Amino acid sequence: MTDLLQVEPEHQFDDAFYSRAMARIHRFMIALAVVLSAGCWYRFGRWSALGFLLGCAIAYLNFQWLKSGVSHLADRATHRAKRQSGKGIVARFLLRYVLLGAAAYVILTSFPASLRGLFAGLFLPVGGIICEAGYELYTGFTGR
Amino acid sequence: MRYLSRIFMALSALCFAMPAFAQGGGAETNWVAITAGFSMAIASAVCGLAQGKAVASATESLARNPAARPGIQFALILGLVLIESLALYTLAIIFLKVK
Numbered sequence: 556m557t558d559l560l561q562v563e564p565e566h567q568f569d570d571a572f573y574s575r576a577m578a579r580i581h582r583f584m585i586a587l588a589v590v591l592s593a594g595c596w597y598r599f600g601r602w603s604a605l606g607f608l609l610g611c612a613i614a615y616l617n618f619q620w621l622k623s624g625v626s627h628l629a630d631r632a633t634h635r636a637k638r639q640s641g642k643g644i645v646a647r648f649l650l651r652y653v654l655l656g657a658a659a660y661v662i663l664t665s666f667p668a669s670l671r672g673l674f675a676g677l678f679l680p681v682g683g684i685i686c687e688a689g690y691e692l693y694t695g696f697t698g699r
Numbered sequence: 700m701r702y703l704s705r706i707f708m709a710l711s712a713l714c715f716a717m718p719a720f721a722q723g724g725g726a727e728t729n730w731v732a733i734t735a736g737f738s739m740a741i742a743s744a745v746c747g748l749a750q751g752k753a754v755a756s757a758t759e760s761l762a763r764n765p766a767a768r769p770g771i772q773f774a775l776i777l778g779l780v781l782i783e784s785l786a787l788y789t790l791a792i793i794f795l796k797v798k
Contacts (some may be wrong), residue, residue, distance in 0.1 A: 574769060577776070621783075622776055628754065629772050632761040674791040680780045 572694070576687055577622075583690075584615060584683035588676075595672060606669020609662050610676020617655055618680045624648045735793040742789035746782050753778045 588611035596604035627644050629635075662673060757775040761768060 573773070577773060617783075618780065621779055625772055625776050625779065628758060629761055629768055629775075632758040633765040633768060670794065674787075674794065677787050677791070678784060681784045684777060684780065 576691075579690065580680075580683045580687050583686040584611075584618070584679050587611075587682045587686065588615070588679055591675075591682075595675075599672070602666060602668040603672040606662070606666060606672030607676040608672075609666075609669070610673040611679045612676075613655055613658055613673075614677050614679040617651060620647075620651045624651070731797055735797050739789055739793055742786050746786040749782045750779055753782065 588608065592604050592608045592611070595607045624644065624647060627647070631644060659673065663670060753775060757771050760771050
């Protein structure tokens with residue numbers, strides 16, 4: 556009976572590997588922001604790089620708030636929430652868009668030259684996820 | 700919720716009403732702006748529906764099986780990010796084409 560309940564070592568490795576995926580995505584996002592901002596500065600100039608960096612900062616904040624919102628939602632669904640109402644969670648989820656829109660508006664009115672860089676920076680989480688997918692493919696093929 | 704949906708419907712009607720009042724006789728219609736507005740509206744609506752579906756399924760799964768929380772939460776975050784990025788693609792294309 557106890558043999559049936561034991562998890563096989565390879566599955567334990569899989570669980571540990573995938574549980575670190577979110578931390579890896581964070582690291583990929585930071586690395587991408589630094590590397591691509593430098594490349595943007597070199598290729599398109601200072602203002603585009605600044606716009607890209609600001610877009611990256613907005614995208615990173617958005618990702619963090621989304622993660623905390625999903626965590627609160629999961630707490631609520633699994634009845635682990637302290638005393639938080641459902642309306643509060645939804646309001647915080649929606650307030651994310653208001654705050655990000657206000658930040659983007661301020662940036663656009665202050666630095667109109669950095670518009671394209673700002674939009675490119677907003678796709679930072681997608682870049683992080685693509686890097687994570689590539690890393691998982693690599694580890695899958697090499698068997699490390 | 701019904702009250703909120705009525706407010707949003709009234710706001711959307713007002714958004715359509717303002718350009719209609721502003722049109723003068725003989726002026727050319729700016730189709731790029733109109734199609735940009737419609738495409739953003741469609742993208743936002745479909746992404747909102749998709750996010751709602753994803754969150755509903757995830758919360759249902761979490762309520763049924765709380766032990767599977769890490770995997771479900773991770774998949775939900777990834778799904779929401781990718782769905783949001785689809786709306787962002789539309790916004791970026793609209794900004795680049797209309798500007």
